[in-house]
Amino acid sequence: MSAPRAVNLLTNVARAAIALGVGGSALNASLYTVDGGHKAVLFDRFRGVLDETSGEGTHFLIPVLQKPYIFDVRTRPRSITSVTGTKDLQMVNLTLRVLSKPDPEQLPTIFKTLGIDYDERVLPSIGNEVLKAVVAQFNADQLLTERPHVSALVREALIKRARDFNLLLDDVAITHLSYGAEFSRAVEQKQVxxxxxxxxxxxxxxxxxxxxxxxxxxxxxxxxAKLISEATAAAGSGLIELRRIEASREIASTLSKSRNVVYLPSGNNMLFGLNPSFANN
Structure with a gap:
C-alpha cells in the first residue's frame, strides 16, 4: 500500500472515530434515567416547565434546550419539633413525626411554586402552626389524659393544611411530649x-x-359480766360453792403430782405426803 493511500485510510478512520464519539456523546446527552420511586419534571428553555411528568425508565430530551429534575415520590419520615404554650400558659416541648410525599400528579406545580426542596420550605412551618393552634386549646394536664384526641386533631389539621401545598401525609403522630422544669416540679409536688x-x-x-x-x-x-352477775344472783350461794369445789379439785390434782412434801388441811387432821427421797431419813 502506497503512503498516500495509507494516509487517506488513517484519516477516514479518525473521522469515523470522531463521528462515533460525537454521536455517542449526543445520544448520551439526549437520554436521562428515572429510578424506581422517582418521577421527573422536564424544564424547556422555550416553553418552561412541561405539564407532563416522566416515570421510571430511560427517556429522551433535547440536549441544551431541556433539563430533567428528579423528584422522590416515596413516603419519607420527618420530625418536627415545637415549643408552644398551653391554654393555662404552660410551655410544652413537642416532637411530631410526619410521613409525607408529594402528589405525583402535581409535581410540575410543586416545582414551579416551591422547588426541589419543597418539604424543607413547607413542613416545618405548617407543622409548627398546627401544633400551636391545637395545643392552645388544652390545659397542660389534658395533653396527657387526652393525648389520643390531641394527636387526632393535629393529624386532621395538618393533613388538611398540607393539601394546600400538594403534599400527601400518610401518618402524623406525637412521639415526644415534655413540660418545663417548673411544671414538672408542680406535678411532682401534687403527686406527693x-x-x-x-x-x-x-x-x-x-x-x-x-x-x-x-x-x-x-x-x-x-x-x-352482766350474764355472770345474773347467773350468780339466780343460783345464790350454790354457784359460788360449785366454783370453790372445782378450784379445790384443781389444786388437789396439782399437789398430787408434786414430788415435794406437801400437806392438806382437813378439819383438825393433817395429811402428810413424803417425797420418796426422804424415806430413809
Whole structure:
C-alpha cells in the first residue's frame, strides 16, 4: 500500500472515530434515567416547565434546550419539633413525626411554586402552626389524659393544611411530649400531696376501725359480766360453792403430782405426803 493511500485510510478512520464519539456523546446527552420511586419534571428553555411528568425508565430530551429534575415520590419520615404554650400558659416541648410525599400528579406545580426542596420550605412551618393552634386549646394536664384526641386533631389539621401545598401525609403522630422544669416540679409536688392525703385517710380509717373494735370488745365484756352477775344472783350461794369445789379439785390434782412434801388441811387432821427421797431419813 502506497503512503498516500495509507494516509487517506488513517484519516477516514479518525473521522469515523470522531463521528462515533460525537454521536455517542449526543445520544448520551439526549437520554436521562428515572429510578424506581422517582418521577421527573422536564424544564424547556422555550416553553418552561412541561405539564407532563416522566416515570421510571430511560427517556429522551433535547440536549441544551431541556433539563430533567428528579423528584422522590416515596413516603419519607420527618420530625418536627415545637415549643408552644398551653391554654393555662404552660410551655410544652413537642416532637411530631410526619410521613409525607408529594402528589405525583402535581409535581410540575410543586416545582414551579416551591422547588426541589419543597418539604424543607413547607413542613416545618405548617407543622409548627398546627401544633400551636391545637395545643392552645388544652390545659397542660389534658395533653396527657387526652393525648389520643390531641394527636387526632393535629393529624386532621395538618393533613388538611398540607393539601394546600400538594403534599400527601400518610401518618402524623406525637412521639415526644415534655413540660418545663417548673411544671414538672408542680406535678411532682401534687403527686406527693395526693400520696400524703391518701396515707392520712388510711390512718384515719384504721383509727376508726380500732375504735369500733374497742367498743365491740367493751360491749362484749360488759355483756359477759352482766350474764355472770345474773347467773350468780339466780343460783345464790350454790354457784359460788360449785366454783370453790372445782378450784379445790384443781389444786388437789396439782399437789398430787408434786414430788415435794406437801400437806392438806382437813378439819383438825393433817395429811402428810413424803417425797420418796426422804424415806430413809
Amino acid at each position: 400531696a395526693q400520696q400524703e392525703a391518701e396515707r392520712s385517710k388510711f390512718v384515719v380509717a384504721k383509727a376508726e376501725q380500732e375504735r369500733r373494735a374497742a367498743i365491740v370488745r367493751a360491749e362484749g365484756e360488759s355483756e359477759a
